[in-house]
Amino acid sequence: MEDTIILAVSTGTGRYEDCELAIGAVERAIQKAYPAYEVRRVFTGRMAIERLKENAGLKVENPEEALERAAKEGVKNLLVQPTCLLKGDQYTMLSDTLQRYAGRIKHTALGKPLLCAERDLEAVVGALTAAIEKKVDIDEGTIVCLLGHGTKNGADSIYDGIREKLHSTGFTNYYVASLKDRYAKERIAAARRGKKSYKKAVLVPFMLVSGFHAAFDIAGEQEDSWKSVLQKAGYEVSCMLSGLGEIPAIQDIYVEHAKAAFSELTAREVGG
Numbered sequence: 001m002e003d004t005i006i007l008a009v010s011t012g013t014g015r016y017e018d019c020e021l022a023i024g025a026v027e028r029a030i031q032k033a034y035p036a037y038e039v040r041r042v043f044t045g046r047m048a049i050e051r052l053k054e055n056a057g058l059k060v061e062n063p064e065e066a067l068e069r070a071a072k073e074g075v076k077n078l079l080v081q082p083t084c085l086l087k088g089d090q091y092t093m094l095s096d097t098l099q100r101y102a103g104r105i106k107h108t109a110l111g112k113p114l115l116c117a118e119r120d121l122e123a124v125v126g127a128l129t130a131a132i133e134k135k136v137d138i139d140e141g142t143i144v145c146l147l148g149h150g151t152k153n154g155a156d157s158i159y160d161g162i163r164e165k166l167h168s169t170g171f172t173n174y175y176v177a178s179l180k181d182r183y184a185k186e187r188i189a190a191a192r193r194g195k196k197s198y199k200k201a202v203l204v205p206f207m208l209v210s211g212f213h214a215a216f217d218i219a220g221e222q223e224d225s226w227k228s229v230l231q232k233a234g235y236e237v238s239c240m241l242s243g244l245g246e247i248p249a250i251q252d253i254y255v256e257h258a259k260a261a262f263s264e265l266t267a268r269e270v271g272g
Helices: 016-033 046-056 063-072 089-099 118-135 155-168 184-191 212-218 226-232 248-271
Strands: 004-010 038-043 077-082 107-110 142-148 174-178 200-205 236-239
Touching: 004 016, 004 063, 016 038, 016 046, 016 248, 038 046, 038 063, 063 089, 077 089, 077 248, 089 107, 107 248, 118 155, 118 200, 118 248, 142 184, 155 174, 174 184, 184 226, 200 212, 200 226, 212 226, 226 236
Parallel strands: 004 038, 004 077, 077 107, 142 174, 142 200, 200 236
Antiparallel strands: none
């Protein structure tokens, strides 16, 4: 299709290396799937945009800027593929922003986030557990904590679905929590004294990119970080600070969602 571009929209990070390892990897996977079209990086996070410009000299547009540029360039077909995990606040705001350009860009399509369908849950659980157990020795005395950002609109209830899928497939020592859950650390700390008497804890960010939240909230040295709280509870703590976007099988899921949205876009162009 002529006059077509793809916007890969992420919350972003100001840490250049983390950005390229995770966000960049997803963008490159989408570009590989659609070599004939330009894939443009877009961040929703103002601080991430400012820090990446300051740290690496890179200018990244926000959604409004990217859509305005596309409209002025005369783009007729626009695919927006978000890299968020859930249909949370970011996804809703992105959808609202895209709708405002309905009269200026002829055909638009919004791809789904990482976790939407049952098969997404299965694929993510399979990909993530394989990646973790390839890097870390997990025994019966180890609890693995997958820690996500969380949302304000209740979309992070899908974390329960991830936990259930993990446990139903034999990964009963895996725990999923939101950083917004103020009691989650205490529940994990209490598991040290439970029936299974876990002795070791592996902390893994359940996030696209292992950025500031992973380095500070999860693995930081301050007394209220996950690492510090669990060490105080008696755990031997290790942190696997890599983002979901670094896993090829996770990249494949985003590409599948982009392809589904692209099919919608093609159908709209054919239909006029």
